Amino acid sequence: MDYSNLNSEQLKAVMQTEGPVLILAGAGSGKTATMTHRIAHIIEQGEDPRSILAVTFTNKAAGEMRSRVSVLTPGIRGMWIMTFHALCLRMLRFHCELLGYKEGFTVYDETDKKALIKRIYKDLDYSEKEYPLASTIGRISKSKEQEIDPEEFLMQSSGWHDDKVVQAVYERYQEELMANNAMDFDDLLWNGVKLLENNPNVLRYYSERFKYVMVDEYQDTNYLQYKLIRMLASAHGNLCVVGDDDQCIYEWRGADIRNILDFENDYPDTVTIRLEQNYRSDGNILGLANSVIRNNKGRKSKSLWTDREAGEPVTYKRCDDEKLEAWYVTREIEEWRSKGLDYKDFAILYRKNALSRPFEEKLSFCGIPYRVLAGLRFYDRKEVKDVMSYLRLLENPDDDVAMLRVINEPKRGVGAKSLSNITQYAKAYNMSMYAALCEEEVRATLTKKSKAEVENFLEMIADLRREKENLTLGDLYDNMLNRSGYLNALEKANTIEADGRIENIMEFKSVIGAFEKGLDDGTIDEMLEEFEEERRALLGEGFRAEEPSALVTFLERITLMAEVDNHDANENAVVLMTLHGAKGLEFPVVFMPGLEAGVFPGASVIDDAAKMEEERRLCYVGITRAKKKLYITSASTRMMYGRTDYQMESPFLEEMDWSLMDGDKLNSERRTAGGGLRDEGGLLGEYFFGGRTLGTADGYSGQPKSRPFDSLSASARETESKAHLSQNFEIGDTLKHPKFGEGLLIAQDDKTMTIMFDSAGQKKIGKGYVKIEKIG
């Protein structure tokens, strides 16, 4: 194999295959290349690929590693390169009966979890106001991460009423999960650990099999993941972990930075290798990153360096408000693009999703393609969750969360009263809702019409359950859509909203198609074949391993998928995402907006030293995403959650090395004595959009790079003036609204228009907020 691309430290990491190895890999230091070469090297040594386990946190990282390894060692199969959750899930699929689960168990995502806990609240008569759901869910999750079961929770609890509530919900939640034959994400890890801890023969099998264990992003492992890895690597002791304590940004989620800081104590005779040469960022960017992160205490000594040139200075821009900030960013993107960069070379990375809107508006206004990686995952949309719930029921009819989602969707006349009848019966006889519904006496409580519809629904499930072995996933899906009446109900609704849902349902169909045709790691048949091989090996060891079906495999894959996994680096669009989502990625030009106290760092952490350090690491992660050019911006006032607040500059700005920066100076407040925003006058054009100020140009920096909007495309300017003019309509005009569709203007004043929409009825629309077109 060719190792000539590797530097001496990387090479050392590749060759050190035996014993515990700690690779401290700074940002952009060629970590993935090192790991993939290491795997390839082990295989080249003649080791069985099946003896290799490489664990990551994201599907994306796993996929990347898999494909890069396959370039180095074509045709090699049998390694386990997957996320922690997928790893546990795979073992649990084979051995779930040892923990009391049934074959085909369901994995609940956060939405399912929330729905279930909500139901438990209702049952136990707790109010969400008094005991916020989010806090209860958080505490349950934290407990699970620490292996604290409901019983132990009780013993450790302070005895406060709040604790008792959480305890009661927690206990009930675990019971329900078990009854539904389901696990949540935390259970996957905990059950994975339990499986190995309680079953010495299982532990022996896997730990002996995995001669070489590797873990990526080790700084973000939590207690369970730590234990899991420790056990899996116990037989051979060849454990190689890669991480960067400066990039630990998930402590709030249970990640324990001590796992990496204490690794050398945990594993005596550890060989520690530092990858400190950064190949990603130009000198100024790296210098800035170092100037920020050095303010953290308690980090492993490490200094990133580069032999690249200093490059562009980092530009800081203090803007008047969030709209101007977005304009500024948009304009700089156009400016760079005119110099030959592509849209996909830019990323806008913010602290929280709520910051994305102004950027979306300005980008879309200027016709710049962009993609927001945030908010609702495709698979979290109501209609997608619904159709998935139908599919889930085919595999696991005990899944009450799925049942509750779809029993009355489409409407089958099963309301609160009927539901309560069904669930009470189910509870009394200790059965699932599906089982209860199968009882004639339960259905007898429904109205005649409703009874017939429910029976039709049950029959569909029974039929499809029988047929599922013989149908392709696509056919199964089509059958389900038609026979459930789900699609029909949406078609009948004939609203814009329903049309959107139908579109998503069809999109889901193409996801199924893609899955059947094959993904990056092979076709579905190859995957099932690999399962079968694993299973045979396990059977040979005396385990009774069940092979999961294609449907189960499909469903779990989607459940374990994250939004960032959808990021396609080849799509030519500006990317918008949170700083958390950006870890592991890189872009030629990065914008970091919202460097304001209360936004970044967030308001609640500013006087918590430990949390400030994590926040600072997040800042470090953001800076080190940039290869060529970094912009940092802030806004003097920002409207968020419907309120406009005055924003101080972020304390992180004070820590930065300003000799590496240009643009505005720190504390460059731009307010008039009266407290109002200073109109930068003269130079700046002011632009109106439906009577509101849209944007002013950069008049501050003394040497404006361009006249206002010169760098915006001609079509953007045209659209702008059109948008302005188009707000003047006359009564009787037929108008088109992007959301509500066509309608007739029946009244207006200077601020609003009253429109009678064909499908949405009469609405009052504020002028200048959305694009309204005249069509007749």
Place this chain on the structure above:
DNA sequence: CTCGTGTGCCTTTTT
């Protein structure tokens, strides 16, 4: 039972 309107909430979120 379903639809409509009103109230409260609002970090970050690998899986």
Place this chain on the structure above:
DNA sequence: GGCACACGAG
């Protein structure tokens, strides 16, 4: 400002 959710009228 927007959305999800709870509650009240038909």
